Amino acid sequence: xxxxxxxxxxxxxxxLLGVALLTAVLAFGLHVIASxxxxxATRRNALPHAIVQASRKPLAWGLPLLALQFVWHGAPDNxxxxxxxRHYNGLILLAVITWLLIAAIDGLAKGVMARxxxxxxxxxxxxxxxxxxxVLARVGMFGAGLVGVSLMLMTFPGARQVxxxxxxxxxxxxxxxxxxxxxxxxxxxxxLQIALAQPIRIDDVLxxxxxxxxxxxxxxxxxxxxxxxxxxxxxPLQWFIxxxxxxxxxxxxxxxGTVFFYVDFTMPLAPLRAELERIVPTFPEWDGRLxxxxxxxxxxxxxxxxxxxxxxxxxxxxxxxxxxxxxMIDFMQREFPHHLSRQRVExxxxxxxxVRADLPSDxxxxxxxxxxxxxxxx
Numbered sequence: 320x321x322x323x324x325x326x327x328x329x330x331x332x333x334x335l336l337g338v339a340l341l342t343a344v345l346a347f348g349l350h351v352i353a354s355x356x357x358x359x360a361t362r363r364n365a366l367p368h369a370i371v372q373a374s375r376k377p378l379a380w381g382l383p384l385l386a387l388q389f390v391w392h393g394a395p396d397n398x399x400x401x402x403x404x405r406h407y408n409g410l411i412l413l414a415v416i417t418w419l420l421i422a423a424i425d426g427l428a429k430g431v432m433a434r435x436x437x438x439x440x441x442x443x444x445x446x447x448x449x450x451x452x453x454v455l456a457r458v459g460m461f462g463a464g465l466v467g468v469s470l471m472l473m474t475f476p477g478a479r480q481v482x483x484x485x486x487x488x489x490x491x492x493x494x495x496x497x498x499x500x501x502x503x504x505x506x507x508x509x510x511l512q513i514a515l516a517q518p519i520r521i522d523d524v525l526x527x528x529x530x531x532x533x534x535x536x537x538x539x540x541x542x543x544x545x546x547x548x549x550x551x552x553x554x555p556l557q558w559f560i561x562x563x564x565x566x567x568x569x570x571x572x573x574x575x576g577t578v579f580f581y582v583d584f585t586m587p588l589a590p591l592r593a594e595l596e597r598i599v600p601t602f603p604e605w606d607g608r609l610x611x612x613x614x615x616x617x618x619x620x621x622x623x624x625x626x627x628x629x630x631x632x633x634x635x636x637x638x639x640x641x642x643x644x645x646x647m648i649d650f651m652q653r654e655f656p657h658h659l660s661r662q663r664v665e666x667x668x669x670x671x672x673x674v675r676a677d678l679p680s681d682x683x684x685x686x687x688x689x690x691x692x693x694x695x696x697x
Contacts, residue, residue, distance in 0.1 A: 424460050450537060454510045521535075527544060575627055578628070
């Protein structure tokens with residue numbers, strides 16, 4: 320009798336499942352048509368097109384599940400197992416809606432970044448927008464996931480208190496961040512501070528703990544710094560709020576490059592300036608703003624020459640400094656080899672004859688006495 324009773328109870332489900340299957344197929348077909356039309360309508364606009372593309376998969380599941388939820392709620396309340404089917408269908412639907420929100424936020428961020436590329440010469444505004452978009456999108460996706468999980472838990476009577484606590488915790492994240500400096504919430508708050516104040520941006524050039532690198536990625540909890548030799552330095556967001564660091568591209572990518580030379584006091588400066596002004600304009604890295612050479616310091620043996628040149632980015636400035644250094648050293652070695660930095664020694668040196676004070680400086684520098692012209696007599 321129990322088997323017959325079960326079969327009788329399943330009879331209403333046969334018709335209901337047939338209606339449910341038909342409804343799900345129609346909903347999926349509607350999604351395919353609407354998705355195709357939306358992609359064609361937005362293909363010339365990067366922002367809505369990115370949102371449509373990101374929402375395709377969640378909607379492919381969400382629309383049939385929504386249609387099925389209407390079918391289950393239209394069934395008789397006294398139908399066997401209908402309450403459980405309604406609950407679990409609603410649970411899956413909540414998960415898909417959460418997925419849809421996260422995907423839409425991600426698509427929106429990708430669309431904004433596509434409209435503001437950083438691979439241009441003057442990319443300060445684009446880097447600012449991309450940084451804000453990335454950080455706010457990560458925080459938004461985290462919030463959507465938190466709300467979705469909380470609502471799903473609240474559908475279970477036993478876990479309703481946990482879901483309510485999760486929703487309540489969203490309002491006190493700032494307090495949690497102040498207490499737990501290294502917690503996930505503190506890095507999220509630090510991410511919001513970075514997005515608003517923007518001490519760093521995507522593609523910024525930073526000096527962090529003695530390492531030179533570019534900001535490659537900003538997540539909700541850490542920053543990826545690409546070092547010049549292709550290493551990656553992973554730094555928590557909270558570190559940038561609590562510690563000083565150098566940002567070479569905070570206001571502009573233009574940089575002033577310096578090159579130092581240490582030469583003898585007898586080095587003539589006019590030919591060096593003329594050679595510097597001749598070779599720098601031949602380098603494509605120079606932006607045409609500044610060429611300058613100055614004597615910035617002296618010691619008992621040498622004088623320090625500082626060369627200033629300008630470039631439009633840190634990478635170009637580094638290459639320009641290397642070329643200027645090589646070009647000027649080659650010129651000095653070729654034209655003024657005896658005026659490079661040398662060490663003067665006077666007095667008795669072990670194993671060598673006594674150096675006479677009236678000998679030219681070349682003798683002091685190691686030129687044999689026999690090669691030194693004799694002093695005039697009389």
